[in-house]
Amino acid sequence: MVHVKSKKSAAKSSPKGTTEDALIERIGRRLAAGGRRAPAALRLGIGDDAAILRPGARNDWVVSTDFSLENVHFRLDSHPAQAIGYRALARAASDLAAMGAEPEFFLLSLSLPQRHTGRWLDQMLSGMAAAARQLRLHLVGGDTTRWPMVAMAITVIGRVPRGRAVRRDGARPGDHLYVSGRLGAAALGLALISARARRAPLGRRDAQLLRPHFYPAIPVDLGIHLAKRRIASAMMDLSDGLSTDLTRLVRASGVGARLFASRLPMVRVPAALARLGLDPLKLALDGGEDYGLLFTVHPSRAAAVPRSFFGTTITRIGEIIKGRGVHLVDAAGRAHPLSEGGWDPFRKQRGTRPR
Numbered sequence: 001m002v003h004v005k006s007k008k009s010a011a012k013s014s015p016k017g018t019t020e021d022a023l024i025e026r027i028g029r030r031l032a033a034g035g036r037r038a039p040a041a042l043r044l045g046i047g048d049d050a051a052i053l054r055p056g057a058r059n060d061w062v063v064s065t066d067f068s069l070e071n072v073h074f075r076l077d078s079h080p081a082q083a084i085g086y087r088a089l090a091r092a093a094s095d096l097a098a099m100g101a102e103p104e105f106f107l108l109s110l111s112l113p114q115r116h117t118g119r120w121l122d123q124m125l126s127g128m129a130a131a132a133r134q135l136r137l138h139l140v141g142g143d144t145t146r147w148p149m150v151a152m153a154i155t156v157i158g159r160v161p162r163g164r165a166v167r168r169d170g171a172r173p174g175d176h177l178y179v180s181g182r183l184g185a186a187a188l189g190l191a192l193i194s195a196r197a198r199r200a201p202l203g204r205r206d207a208q209l210l211r212p213h214f215y216p217a218i219p220v221d222l223g224i225h226l227a228k229r230r231i232a233s234a235m236m237d238l239s240d241g242l243s244t245d246l247t248r249l250v251r252a253s254g255v256g257a258r259l260f261a262s263r264l265p266m267v268r269v270p271a272a273l274a275r276l277g278l279d280p281l282k283l284a285l286d287g288g289e290d291y292g293l294l295f296t297v298h299p300s301r302a303a304a305v306p307r308s309f310f311g312t313t314i315t316r317i318g319e320i321i322k323g324r325g326v327h328l329v330d331a332a333g334r335a336h337p338l339s340e341g342g343w344d345p346f347r348k349q350r351g352t353r354p355r
């Protein structure tokens with residue numbers, strides 16, 4: 001929002017009079033901090049060509065960027081505008097939680113078709129502003145342009161005490177394996193959306209079931225706690241499904257993992273939805289976008305792991321072993337190699353995203 005880089009873009013002005021400058025001004029206003037104090041690292045915010053940030057000698061910056069694209073991550077006909085805005089920022093902030101960083105700043109690059117620059121944009125921004133308040137993120141810049149599809153690229157910047165960010169490569173054989181929250185809840189919501197798209201009527205409780213998909217809760221404070229107290233030896237967020245994300249963690253750490261099926265905190269599929277034929281175990285293993293934390297802990301630190309953290313349950317689901325890959329242990333104690341069944345945008349498959 002700070003600067004207008006796209007001087008040659010088609011979005012310079014419209015016949016209806018929405019100029020790019022006016023749009024940028026509106027976005028900045030809608031996402032303004034609303035009385036919250038800016039992080040101390042902010043030297044210069046929106047209004048100049050670029051922002052100036054100063055982290056201080058005792059901190060590291062943690063930086064990540066994330067796409068939210070129409071027809072890939074959301075659909076305009078099935079996702080409310082508020083949810084699209086909320087979710088876009090929450091998805092990006094999840095990677096800060098995964099490192100144990102305190103969220104501080106974000107940059108929003110946004111493309112919009114002309115017909116979405118009015119009420120739809122206001123609603124989308126109100127959802128994003130709610131996420132910014134909850135996640136303590138302060139807008140410091142971005143860019144905007146007109147384009148036939150809604151697309152967002154959000155860059156988030158977090159702060160962590162020097163050397164304390166938790167990486168994926170620290171898991172060691174013997175470490176305990178934990179997950180926060182409930183697995184498969186977002187995938188269940190998505191399945192409902194797809195069912196609705198096929199014109200299967202939905203009941204009243206559906207709004208509640210859609211919530212984890214529309215408004216994912218990001219366990220930022222849990223991530224900070226696990227990093228600050230040096231509890232987690234390795235950590236990441238669950239964005240693409242447990243089977244895929246755990247495979248990434250063990251690969252980065254050069255270890256294997258054993259997962260106990262009976263311990264997985266699976267989402268409960270209401271009896272009324274039996275017609276959708278959803279398997280809770282499959283949702284838990286392969287359903288993406290839960291945005292819980294997956295982390296490992298050395299046995300000597302296991303007593304420091306809370307059972308729940310401000311209402312988020314934490315469950316021990318397995319252990320790190322020597323070797324490679326992920327093995328799922330069934331109720332009878334038999335171990336089966338687990339393949340990656342989660343979301344991969346480059347793999348041709350029946351994924352979990354809307355299409």
Ligand SMILES: [Mg+2]
Pocket residue numbers: 094095098236237239
């Ligand atoms: Mg991640």
